[in-house]
Amino acid sequence: MPYPSSDVPRVRTFHGRSGRLGTQSARAMAELFPVMGLALSDEDAAACFSPGTPVVLEIGSGMGEATAQMAEAAPDTGILAVEVHTAGVAALLRRIDEKGLTNVRVVHADAVSVLERMIPLDSLAGIRLFFPDPWPKARHHKRRFVRPDLVRMAVRRLSPGGRFHAATDWHDYADQMLEVLSGDPELVNEFDGFAPRPDWRPMTRFESKGLRRGHRVWDLMFRRIG
Numbered sequence: 001m002p003y004p005s006s007d008v009p010r011v012r013t014f015h016g017r018s019g020r021l022g023t024q025s026a027r028a029m030a031e032l033f034p035v036m037g038l039a040l041s042d043e044d045a046a047a048c049f050s051p052g053t054p055v056v057l058e059i060g061s062g063m064g065e066a067t068a069q070m071a072e073a074a075p076d077t078g079i080l081a082v083e084v085h086t087a088g089v090a091a092l093l094r095r096i097d098e099k100g101l102t103n104v105r106v107v108h109a110d111a112v113s114v115l116e117r118m119i120p121l122d123s124l125a126g127i128r129l130f131f132p133d134p135w136p137k138a139r140h141h142k143r144r145f146v147r148p149d150l151v152r153m154a155v156r157r158l159s160p161g162g163r164f165h166a167a168t169d170w171h172d173y174a175d176q177m178l179e180v181l182s183g184d185p186e187l188v189n190e191f192d193g194f195a196p197r198p199d200w201r202p203m204t205r206f207e208s209k210g211l212r213r214g215h216r217v218w219d220l221m222f223r224r225i226g
């Protein structure tokens, strides 16, 4: 293992899913994944971009709507989108292909393992965690991604000055995020509490679903001290 392991407990932050892939998704996995996808390995994931490219890691890219739009708007940034569910990986691969994007790679794996094994320390320009699974029941809170040990592992992969940007539509998770991120010894809040919603963050289906249910949305933007 090339990068120091954090020994984080193995609690899955995602829901198990089953079911067959549709024809288009299966075709995307067969034809596009070998070109624009990465499987879990011990190789530096950023090696797929030109040397010197700033790299942003997105944890849980879902169906990839926001990922593809943000990548299109920042063609000089390398985007590593990590998603564990195959249908989401396939959907993002198809969007990348349709838009002809060359600055996105999709990692089909658990982001905890990806951080441990494929991301060198002090290397990322940013980490995005948009609408992570909220795990609303108290007995499931241990599955939430934003907890001190996982955040610590992620922050150590940011370069000095690199940004950790999270968003959620669950009020108690937003409060937990604020507490955990504020408690990390190397993060500083760019705002006084929650951040204003940046207009460059595209709406995802999870965000619009939350808004339809009457939820508010909270953004959090922190930087690793430089």
Ligand SMILES: C[S@@+](CC[C@H](N)C(=O)[O-])C[C@H]1O[C@@H](n2cnc3c(N)ncnc32)[C@H](O)[C@@H]1O
Pocket: 013, 014, 015, 059, 060, 061, 062, 063, 064, 082, 083, 084, 085, 088, 109, 110, 111, 112, 129, 130, 131, 132, 133, 134, 204, 205, 206, 207
């Ligand atoms: C609620 S969805 C939000 C997706 C997307 N960010 C959006 O806003 O539409 C959370 C996503 O994170 C993924 N996820 C959760 N834990 C993960 C992990 N450890 N590694 C990779 N993906 C993960 C889930 O599979 C799911 O697609």
